[in-house]
Amino acid sequence: MVVVSNSLTAVAAHRERIAELVGVTGTAELPVADCLGLVLALDLVAPVALPPFDNSAMDGYAVRAADVAAVPVALPVTDDIPAGRAASTPLEPGTAQRIMTGAPLPAGADAVVQVEWTDGGTSSVRVDRGVPAGANVRRAADDVAVGTTVLVAGTVLGPAQLGLAAALGFGSLPVRRRPRVLVLSTGSELVGPGEVLAPGQIYESNGVMLAAAVREAGGEAELLRFVPDDVAAFRAAVEPRLAAFDLLLTSGGVSAGAYEVVKDAFTGRGVEFTRVAMQPGGPQGAGRYLGVAVATLPGNPVSAQVSFEVFIRPALRAAMGHAVVQRPTVVAKLSSPLTSPAGRTQFRRGRYDPASGQVVTPVGGPGSHLLSALALSDCLIEVPEDVTELAAGADVLVRFLH
Numbered sequence: 001m002v003v004v005s006n007s008l009t010a011v012a013a014h015r016e017r018i019a020e021l022v023g024v025t026g027t028a029e030l031p032v033a034d035c036l037g038l039v040l041a042l043d044l045v046a047p048v049a050l051p052p053f054d055n056s057a058m059d060g061y062a063v064r065a066a067d068v069a070a071v072p073v074a075l076p077v078t079d080d081i082p083a084g085r086a087a088s089t090p091l092e093p094g095t096a097q098r099i100m101t102g103a104p105l106p107a108g109a110d111a112v113v114q115v116e117w118t119d120g121g122t123s124s125v126r127v128d129r130g131v132p133a134g135a136n137v138r139r140a141a142d143d144v145a146v147g148t149t150v151l152v153a154g155t156v157l158g159p160a161q162l163g164l165a166a167a168l169g170f171g172s173l174p175v176r177r178r179p180r181v182l183v184l185s186t187g188s189e190l191v192g193p194g195e196v197l198a199p200g201q202i203y204e205s206n207g208v209m210l211a212a213a214v215r216e217a218g219g220e221a222e223l224l225r226f227v228p229d230d231v232a233a234f235r236a237a238v239e240p241r242l243a244a245f246d247l248l249l250t251s252g253g254v255s256a257g258a259y260e261v262v263k264d265a266f267t268g269r270g271v272e273f274t275r276v277a278m279q280p281g282g283p284q285g286a287g288r289y290l291g292v293a294v295a296t297l298p299g300n301p302v303s304a305q306v307s308f309e310v311f312i313r314p315a316l317r318a319a320m321g322h323a324v325v326q327r328p329t330v331v332a333k334l335s336s337p338l339t340s341p342a343g344r345t346q347f348r349r350g351r352y353d354p355a356s357g358q359v360v361t362p363v364g365g366p367g368s369h370l371l372s373a374l375a376l377s378d379c380l381i382e383v384p385e386d387v388t389e390l391a392a393g394a395d396v397l398v399r400f401l402h
């Protein structure tokens with residue numbers, strides 16, 4: 001692990017460590033409807049053509065273009081072809097067949113006259129405007145030929161990709177499965193919603209926040225809350241569950257206090273604790289416990305969420321096979337001056353306003369308990385390790401939170 005001065009671990013080194021621990025999830029065959037946002041694990045090859053047959057692009061009349069070269073002309077209507085049914089008879093010269101959008105073109109027809117250019121007749125039709133051969137006809141395989149690789153492995157499946165898979169008849173797709181994360185909050189002071197706060201107690205918030213962050217990143221989260229500051233209780237709560245998960249994500253219990261349950265439970269058992277050169281989010285731990293990846297985040301709510309953004313989200317995205325694992329960034333002008341601790345990357349919370357010349361405004365101070373400021377923010381302002389002061393108007397890197 002790369003370590004920077006005064007024995008702090010570099011942010012990038014800790015990020016790599018977490019990504020390496022989480023690794024890449026396996027492949028699963030999932031129903032197409034459940035694949036939104038997932039990454040295709042294998043190339044998708046078309047088992048059918050799109051369209052599968054020549055068909056009409058318009059409601060109208062299937063004709064031979066030569067028969068409507070001179071208009072107006074009256075043609076007997078010999079068949080009626082709704083979508084979903086094939087023509088029962090080939091089109092004879094000098095006749096028309098009424099046809100609906102998407103219905104198969106009868107043999108012998110080479111064009112469709114849209115209904116607006118006719119009198120709409122059912123036994124005989126008067127065609128008022130001629131069409132060239134091929135008009136309003138969608139040819140078989142116009143879009144996709146059988147055997148074409150339509151989507152390559154690594155494609156992120158959005159609505160259009162899922163629509164294409166469905167159009168080709170796929171009911172399920174091979175994808176990288178979602179990483180499963182057990183989110184665990186520790187702290188004897190934590191109580192749940194609806195309970196009356198006794199002196200010294202607070203409502204638990206990190207679990208809800210981190211589980212939501214896991215889901216937003218594309219993972220599956222299970223929340224385990226309100227574990228007391230007791231090593232035996234902690235291990236008893238965690239151990240029976242671990243095998244079902246790709247990552248155990250804890251918050252709290254890792255700094256220098258007398259009751260650091262996470263640190264006490266994992267020290268010397270495969271998890272290393274360190275201080276990362278960042279603020280907030282200094283105290284971090286990473287490793288493997290009973291074979292499962294573990295990341296321990298600090299308990300202060302803003303520290304926990306910023307740590308998630310910096311370390312956990314990229315690892316989960318990489319685990320799912322995403323090529324782009326980082327949020328988008330932009331360089332913006334700082335609206336007001338900032339100070340930052342020497343030797344640490346500071347992640348201040350901010351609001352970005354593209355309208356006023358790409359200005360970013362810090363929201364709240366640097367305190368890692370300022371959760372409401374985080375909730376009002378849409379980005380992190382990243383101040384490099386070697387920068388301790390920034391004037392208003394300085395260029396800063398903005399990392400979006402959405």
Ligand SMILES: Nc1nc2c(c(=O)[nH]1)N[C@H]1C(S)=C(S)[C@@H](COP(=O)(O)OP(=O)(O)OC[C@H]3O[C@@H](n4cnc5c(N)ncnc54)[C@H](O)[C@@H]3O)O[C@H]1N2
Binds near residue numbers: 207280282283300
């Ligand atoms: N002597 C030192 N004290 C502290 C240091 C240090 O280096 N030396 N580091 C500080 C920093 S920085 C951080 S960050 C915190 C990290 O502490 P822990 O990870 O051990 O977290 P806790 O002590 O359990 O809690 C910190 C704070 O956050 C609240 N918290 C914790 N879990 C939750 C939760 N699930 N929901 C809501 N709030 C939570 C907790 O009540 C505390 O107020 O340590 C500093 N101290």
Ligand code: MOO
Binds near residue numbers: 368
């Ligand atoms: O590094 Mo701590 O995470 O600021 O509150």
